[in-house]
Amino acid sequence: MKEEFTLSIFSENHVGLLNQITNVFTRRNLNIESLTTSESxxxxxxxxTIVVFSTREEIEKVAKQIEKKIDVIKAFVLTADExxxxxxxxxxxxxxxxxxxxxxxxxxxxxxxxxxxxxPEYTVIEKTGHKAETQELFEKMDKYGVVQFTRxxxxxxxxxxxxxxxxxxxxxxxxxxxxx
Amino acid sequence: METQFQTMMKEKxxxxxxxxxxEALVRSLLMEGTEIIFGYPGGAIMPVYDALYSFQNDVHHVxxxxxxxxxxxxxxxxxxxxxVGVAIVTSGPGATNAVTGIADAMIDSTxxxxxxxxxxxxxxxxxxxxxxxxxxxxxxxxxxxxxxxKAEDIPxxxxxxFYIARSGRPGPVLIDITKDAQFANLDFAYEPIKYxxxxxxxxxxxxxxxxxxxxxxxxxxxxxxxxxxGVILGGxxxxxxxxxxxxxxxxxxxxxxxxxxxxxxxxxxxMLGMHGNYGPNIKTNEADLIIAxxxxxxxxxxxxxxxxxxxxxxxxxxxxxxxxxxxVHADVPVLGNVKDSLPxxxxxxxxxxxxxxxxxxxACYRIEYDRIINKELYPIKTGLTMGEVIxxxxxxxxxxxxxxxxxxxxxxxxxxxxxxRQTRSVVTSGGLGxxxxxxxxxxxxxxxxxxxxxxxxVGDGGFQMTIQELGTIFQTKIPVKIVLLNNNFLGxxxxxxxxxxxxxxxxxxxxxPDFQTIAKGYFIESQKVTTREEIDDAIIKMVNHNxxxxxxxxxxxxxxxxxxxxxxxxVSDIRLE
Ligand SMILES: Cc1ncc(C[n+]2csc(CCOP(=O)(O)OP(=O)(O)O)c2C)c(N)n1
Numbered sequence: 001m002k003e004e005f006t007l008s009i010f011s012e013n014h015v016g017l018l019n020q021i022t023n024v025f026t027r028r029n030l031n032i033e034s035l036t037t038s039e040s041x042x043x044x045x046x047x048x049t050i051v052v053f054s055t056r057e058e059i060e061k062v063a064k065q066i067e068k069k070i071d072v073i074k075a076f077v078l079t080a081d082e083x084x085x086x087x088x089x090x091x092x093x094x095x096x097x098x099x100x101x102x103x104x105x106x107x108x109x110x111x112x113x114x115x116x117x118x119x120p121e122y123t124v125i126e127k128t129g130h131k132a133e134t135q136e137l138f139e140k141m142d143k144y145g146v147v148q149f150t151r152x153x154x155x156x157x158x159x160x161x162x163x164x165x166x167x168x169x170x171x172x173x174x175x176x177x178x179x180x
Numbered sequence: 181m182e183t184q185f186q187t188m189m190k191e192k193x194x195x196x197x198x199x200x201x202x203e204a205l206v207r208s209l210l211m212e213g214t215e216i217i218f219g220y221p222g223g224a225i226m227p228v229y230d231a232l233y234s235f236q237n238d239v240h241h242v243x244x245x246x247x248x249x250x251x252x253x254x255x256x257x258x259x260x261x262x263x264v265g266v267a268i269v270t271s272g273p274g275a276t277n278a279v280t281g282i283a284d285a286m287i288d289s290t291x292x293x294x295x296x297x298x299x300x301x302x303x304x305x306x307x308x309x310x311x312x313x314x315x316x317x318x319x320x321x322x323x324x325x326x327x328x329x330k331a332e333d334i335p336x337x338x339x340x341x342f343y344i345a346r347s348g349r350p351g352p353v354l355i356d357i358t359k360d361a362q363f364a365n366l367d368f369a370y371e372p373i374k375y376x377x378x379x380x381x382x383x384x385x386x387x388x389x390x391x392x393x394x395x396x397x398x399x400x401x402x403x404x405x406x407x408x409x410g411v412i413l414g415g416x417x418x419x420x421x422x423x424x425x426x427x428x429x430x431x432x433x434x435x436x437x438x439x440x441x442x443x444x445x446x447x448x449x450x451m452l453g454m455h456g457n458y459g460p461n462i463k464t465n466e467a468d469l470i471i472a473x474x475x476x477x478x479x480x481x482x483x484x485x486x487x488x489x490x491x492x493x494x495x496x497x498x499x500x501x502x503x504x505x506x507x508v509h510a511d512v513p514v515l516g517n518v519k520d521s522l523p524x525x526x527x528x529x530x531x532x533x534x535x536x537x538x539x540x541x542x543a544c545y546r547i548e549y550d551r552i553i554n555k556e557l558y559p560i561k562t563g564l565t566m567g568e569v570i571x572x573x574x575x576x577x578x579x580x581x582x583x584x585x586x587x588x589x590x591x592x593x594x595x596x597x598x599x600x601r602q603t604r605s606v607v608t609s610g611g612l613g614x615x616x617x618x619x620x621x622x623x624x625x626x627x628x629x630x631x632x633x634x635x636x637x638v639g640d641g642g643f644q645m646t647i648q649e650l651g652t653i654f655q656t657k658i659p660v661k662i663v664l665l666n667n668n669f670l671g672x673x674x675x676x677x678x679x680x681x682x683x684x685x686x687x688x689x690x691x692x693p694d695f696q697t698i699a700k701g702y703f704i705e706s707q708k709v710t711t712r713e714e715i716d717d718a719i720i721k722m723v724n725h726n727x728x729x730x731x732x733x734x735x736x737x738x739x740x741x742x743x744x745x746x747x748x749x750x751v752s753d754i755r756l757e
Pocket of ligand 1: 614616640642673
């Protein structure tokens with residue numbers, strides 16, 4: 001059965017790693033739903049968060065094939081109930097639409113969105129949340145004319161108390177000392 | 181063992197010496213023990229070639245005729261020696277020509293370091309002359325690759341490359357070096373690498389898994405061991421034999437596992453897979469336990485996975501975690517180098533014999549012998565068969581030559597009928613099935629094992645894919661024995677057309693040149709044989725000839741390789757005709 005998985009991948013910060021990682025998905029003809037990447041909490045270590053629909057069996061294989069890349073430190077496979085995740089969405093509406101009635105303002109309040117910038121021509125509204133929520137707000141607000149809408153990929157943190165990677169890095173450090 | 185160069189460098193003070201990136205590259209290769217380089221020069225690698233000119237006494241550079249040949253030769257060298265093969269090519273077309281060999285090494289886990297020249301760093305990304313994105317192109321077919329743009333990064337990159345190529349599950353590594361980095365100066369000091377934070381080449385064997393595996397083995401009535409190249413790569417031949425002899429478990433081998441166990445070992449029950457032996461294939465589905473030792477359940481071995489090893493529990497001894505459960509579910513995965521895990525297992529299992537079970541394999545062999553082997557090795561028809569030629573040649577070499585093959589019918593026939601006494605005696609393209617592999621790989625094998633005879637079996641199709649390497653063989657005086665099994669067909673494809681496409685021989689017949697004239701053109705001694713009467717004398721002449729030799733044997737046009745598990749079929753549906 002296919003379900004949604006979030007992969008949390010930690011790697012060294014090297015040129016070309018994104019390509020190496022996405023290649024594993026491409027080879028298996030797996031579509032990436034969302035992908036974000038930036039430096040992790042640990043200096044010098046990069047983090048990729050990838051959302052994908054797949055089977056448990058396949059995603060485990062994918063994770064191992066990603067981890068096999070020399071510069072990848074660790075790939076964690078997480079299901080929805082193991083993580084807290086968010087996406088951010090930005091909406092641009094004509095300021096005129098905002099002033100013409102209080103519907104947009106009502107939506108902003110109702111959805112816990114916030115207004116980022118107002119100019120005479122346009123207003124930018126921001127909402128963070130799950131994709132379904134940001135999508136819903138888009139559909140409601142679009143009745144009043146959304147001129148631009150953009151949504152980020154997912155970022156996620158795990159519910160477990162310990163940071164998965166911290167433990168792993170500590171173990172690696174021990175391994176290194178054993179080598180030398 | 182240390183090379184002279186390594187000793188000399190150690191004696192010198194550890195002080196850094198000022199030199200060009202190109203010289204540092206060559207010195208780094210020497211520090212890693214490189215004795216031989218296969219290469220081909222060009223604009224973007226010229227500084228390195230200039231440096232090589234000064235090191236001709238320290239390292240043997242073999243000038244090939246095509247970069248694909250350089251990589252295959254490095255593979256042949258690596259496969260017989262267990263050392264890292266080294267190839268050097270120029271940018272652009274030089275590098276793209278090398279890609280087939282790199283991909284071949286990747287899928288067959290062969291340790292290589294390939295150096296490619298690159299345009300100057302200021303030209304990168306501008307579609308400069310002979311610029312290609314080699315790092316991008318080779319990324320999916322290398323274990324690791326990197327572009328180096330600064331001279332001072334060269335020694336570190338080489339150290340990393342060798343460590344990655346040879347450690348854990350070996351593989352090819354590519355270093356792309358811009359021309360300006362080759363020209364620029366640096367302070368050279370060399371430090372080999374033993375550790376990379378994000379890379380864990382050899383997992384520590386979990387003793388609990390050993391316990392669990394031993395328990396399954398002790399309970400099993402019909403166990404079957406599958407021997408893969410992991411045994412050879414891990415240098416675990418002795419450990420394998422001890423395990424098998426204590427447990428009495430019959431052992432079958434994959435194409436790349438061939439020669440890990442001597443042919444005449446009583447527990448050796450033959451080859452697995454599409455053109456493997458009848459017993460090991462059919463018995464896979466009767467076995468109650470499969471012990472996979474350093475093999476990866478390739479589809480050419482398993483056939484249809486849903487009907488594979490249906491009655492068996494599976495123990496998988498494997499160094500690469502990504503192979504566990506990839507194709508076949510492992511009830512007991514044992515991660516680690518089989519050199520470590522096998523003796524641990526041997527210690528835990530109870531001594532046993534499986535005479536009755538083994539006898540069943542012998543019974544299968546007798547069936548296969550009557551229906552196939554006998555006819556192939558001792559034919560009564562006029563045309564020469566590949567099998568009889570290979571069989572006779574094996575004997576002429578006292579069953580102790582290194583066998584190199586190209587890809588096709590002759591490859592399967594050679595794997596079935598050539599016999600072996602010692603390990604690392606087989607060089608063949610397994611995973612990629614690269615026609616054209618054979619001739620250059622044989623050169624590398626011979627240079628890697630000069631004291632052993634190296635015998636190449638090649639088809640008339642594959643021979644013409646890298647035939648230009650006859651030039652290298654002549655120039656470098658590499659005494660390989662080339663056996664051209666000429667059926668004037670792309671034999672293996674023709675066989676499939678006969679069996680699965682109604683004998684519609686679509687573009688598989690070859691009208692060939694006169695290979696004798698070609699050999700003559702390259703000043704290589706040769707002979708052509710068409711009848712059974714001539715064959716033995718010709719073989720003796722080849723074996724005794726001091727130097728390279730081409731023996732062309734015209735074999736029957738439409739011979740087939742059997743048994744055969746048709747692609748996608750179950751191993752139990754193996755066809756004897
Ligand atoms: C580079 C490459 N191209 C095509 C193939 C497909 N192929 C596999 S076997 C074969 C025929 C080989 O013919 P030949 O070299 O004459 O050997 P034979 O099978 O007759 O022994 C072909 C075309 C291949 N394996 N490699």
